Amino acid sequence: MVKFKQTSEVLKIMGNIEQIRNIGITAHVDHGKTTLSDSLLSAAGLISEKIAGQALALDYLDVEQKRQMTVKAANASLYHEYKGKPYLINLIDTPGHVDFQSKTIRALRVIDGAIVVVDAVEGVMTQTEMYLRVALEERVRPVLFINKIDRLIKELRLSPTEIQQRLVQIVRDVNTLIATYADKEFQKAWLLDPMKGQVAFGSARDRWGLTIPLVQQKGIKFSDIVDVYTRGKEAVAELQKTAPLHEAILDMVVKHVPNPREAQRYRIPKIWHGDLNHEIVKYLIEADPNGPLVMLINDIRVDPHAGLVATGRIYSGTLRPGEEVWLVNARVPQRVLQVSLYMGPYRELADEITAGNIAAALGLEKARSGETVVSMKYKDTMTPFEKLKMITESVVTVA
Numbered sequence: 001m002v003k004f005k006q007t008s009e010v011l012k013i014m015g016n017i018e019q020i021r022n023i024g025i026t027a028h029v030d031h032g033k034t035t036l037s038d039s040l041l042s043a044a045g046l047i048s049e050k051i052a053g054q055a056l057a058l059d060y061l062d063v064e065q066k067r068q069m070t071v072k073a074a075n076a077s078l079y080h081e082y083k084g085k086p087y088l089i090n091l092i093d094t095p096g097h098v099d100f101q102s103k104t105i106r107a108l109r110v111i112d113g114a115i116v117v118v119d120a121v122e123g124v125m126t127q128t129e130m131y132l133r134v135a136l137e138e139r140v141r142p143v144l145f146i147n148k149i150d151r152l153i154k155e156l157r158l159s160p161t162e163i164q165q166r167l168v169q170i171v172r173d174v175n176t177l178i179a180t181y182a183d184k185e186f187q188k189a190w191l192l193d194p195m196k197g198q199v200a201f202g203s204a205r206d207r208w209g210l211t212i213p214l215v216q217q218k219g220i221k222f223s224d225i226v227d228v229y230t231r232g233k234e235a236v237a238e239l240q241k242t243a244p245l246h247e248a249i250l251d252m253v254v255k256h257v258p259n260p261r262e263a264q265r266y267r268i269p270k271i272w273h274g275d276l277n278h279e280i281v282k283y284l285i286e287a288d289p290n291g292p293l294v295m296l297i298n299d300i301r302v303d304p305h306a307g308l309v310a311t312g313r314i315y316s317g318t319l320r321p322g323e324e325v326w327l328v329n330a331r332v333p334q335r336v337l338q339v340s341l342y343m344g345p346y347r348e349l350a351d352e353i354t355a356g357n358i359a360a361a362l363g364l365e366k367a368r369s370g371e372t373v374v375s376m377k378y379k380d381t382m383t384p385f386e387k388l389k390m391i392t393e394s395v396v397t398v399a
């Protein structure tokens with residue numbers, strides 16, 4: 001059973017950067033991205049706590065609408081305990097098509113790890129390769145989930161040995177791409193080793209998942225899994241309990257996706273193109289909560305009650321309500337009115353949100369997706385993560 005935590009505990013975890021992970025899920029079309037996201041959200045989504053009757057930031061939707069919106073949310077926070085320690089895993093929606101270059105790259109900039117989903121029957125496909133390539137270019141570390149193992153058993157009728165061979169082949173294909181597209185210093189270090197638990201396999205639809213360390217720990221054999229599907233529904237339900245999908249996936253994420261500070265040390269020089277001698281760099285590299293505020297907005301939504309909600313990653317400093325900040329592209333100062341965690345359609349109010357987190361801010365009415373927000377002190381010297389062409393308001397207003 002997932003234990004839902006009180007908000008205050010979530011806010012406590014948020015303050016400890018080692019306990020945060022920012023991730024996305026990428027997949028070739030139909031390989032199971034949506035099914036996996038749904039499964040993670042229903043098992044570990046903090047959203048359920050709200051449905052159980054806590055105070056809501058948005059209260060104009062009925063419960064069913066809220067559930068549906070969660071699936072489409074730009075950002076959802078998952079709660080997971082690993083070796084007795086709590087973690088906050090922010091799952092950011094990455095666009096379905098790589099063609100929308102700036103949108104894809106923007107989403108990749110706010111995450112540090114990507115779960116690459118591959119259908120066990122189809123194997124690595126063109127979009128798997130495209131996503132992996134752009135993710136690696138942005139220094140987003142991949143982990144792998146090989147999905148639809150049930151199809152290998154029911155449709156292809158593979159033996160336990162043949163299933164293992166198939167998995168080995170897919171891992172090899174993904175590793176070839178990592179060795180090809182990763183920056184030199186990560187070409188070896190980021191190769192996936194199934195023995196270390198960097199590859200999960202299972203069925204998102206049937207909600208079970210395993211890694212080799214979990215197989216060993218639980219004493220499950222490949223022949224047992226084949227057996228489950230010959231025995232039918234009840235046996236599958238049993239497997240869901242002994243090998244829950246979210247456990248396999250989120251253990252893998254906590255262990256192998258770097259925390260935001262570790263990631264920013266090697267990512268900042270790649271994803272931010274400003275002068276590396278600028279004094280702000282040391283704060284960015286360390287994700288320093290006491291440094292100046294630097295935030296990249298990756299999503300803008302209009303809440304009918306609260307107005308414009310700007311969501312993004314805080315790379316440095318602490319976001320606090322009441323503070324005046326500078327929008328680098330729009331070239332205007334704005335005052336932050338409210339700060340919160342954006343969990344699906346809900347916003348969870350916070351007094352402050354520290355570096356490494358994904359935060360939602362009210363008050364930044366002039367912000368657009370892709371905007372860089374910075375402390376006033378750096379208004380004239382900050383290089384934005386992305387140079388946006390700002391459209392004047394008269395052009396934006398369409399009847």
Ligand code: GDP
Nearest residue numbers: 027029030031032033034035148203204205206
């Ligand atoms: P997306 O396009 O990557 O988001 O893929 P979806 O999650 O929408 O899944 C595509 C199709 O594959 C849907 O019909 C799912 O029900 C199905 N699917 C997802 N996971 C599994 C699985 O583990 N086994 C089988 N047999 N089908 C699955």
